[in-house]
Amino acid sequence: MVNINELHSRIECINSIDSFNKFFTDIKNTYSYTQVGFITFDFSDLFRFDTNYFGEFEHSFLDEVHSCKKLIHYCLNETKALMLSEINGNYDSVLIVPTGLHKNKFACLVLELPNLSTEPHKAKMLGDYWRIFLIEMFEAYRRSTRTEAVKITRREKECIKWASIGKTSWEISQILNISQRTVDFHLSNCIKKTSSTNRQQAIVKCILNGELLA
Template sequence: MSSAIMTQATAEIYTQTAFSEVVSKIDNVKNETEFRNLVSELQAISAPSFLAFIAFDHLTPTSIESKLFGNQSSAINQLLLSEEVREHCNNESSAVSLSQFGSLYPQNLYILPVHAGHNEHGALLLQIEDPQDVEHLCWYWSSIATYLVHAYIKISKQRLVAITKRERDCLLWACEGKTSWEISQILGVSERTVNFHLSNCIEKTNSANRLQAIAKCVVTNII
């Protein structure tokens, strides 16, 4: 790894002990403010390699919202939140230089998509001066990014509507194509109770019907 990248502070986070400490900090994040502070801390101790984290929220099966953690220039921020970058990160897993999205952007800035599970993905912005370091740095940071994605999903669920266990049970069986009467027989409750729970889900998710409520809960990993 080039000396330009591997400052002493950066080198320290590559040790197994330091990696475990970073993972522990990520796992203990409880809200978005703590998450944002943690990203800033990572940015400070690993400069110049790690610059920013992009989270992707699946609002609906066809709508994805980007959220940026880390301070960059307004031009870089605008690009990182663009549809082009969002599509690349949603469909690809390889790191590419930001210059691929426009000749005005620096060639030493790379966007690294990270997929951590069903509808769970994010991306990192890395500064890599020597192209020979791309593979090694991306290998290391993809591991960290997986934990960041999981942590963000965990805290983002706190903002979601509070679906109760019984409501979730009804949604799960509705997702399997069961009618309200069939669900009532499975759960041992009345059909009226099933419809009551499903109506609550529709209202809580601001949906038009149970199908839309199911879709929203699936993409946000509630069910």
């Protein structure tokens, strides 16, 4: 195993998508993994998500991951490392290490070694070892992909919050003592800022991002 402090230092230096991908390439070469990388799932709606991959994966494997709802459900709800074959019956040398849910995002570390399924003790050891770095990897992913945060104003948040419980624009205007046109303006801004197509989708995205918790 590479020195733990050295790995911490490598992860801390990640600040771009290129450096994030290179980190996994280096890990693959150092440990002689068949495949290694990080897969993230980002909810874009209550029932949909965007999937992103970092590291080196076979195309057939990525197709399997994207279509495997059981894997997605496991990564969303569990944190225990598990052989992928226990979820879908395929890829019996692939170990999945989930990160758990962080706001509207979750992810898993993927490690593949030949014959790993025949060595359960080794699989457990790998899962325990790499779990040490999962939070740092997730933060590295966020650093690498961070864009300027969308700023929802106080008034926009008030309007979308009332809309989330079924109030119409006119009802919101009466509650906040502003014109209906102003309410529609603020709600329209929320739709644009969250890259939504309608008011309902904007509400869902604001909920997933924690905008309506306060």
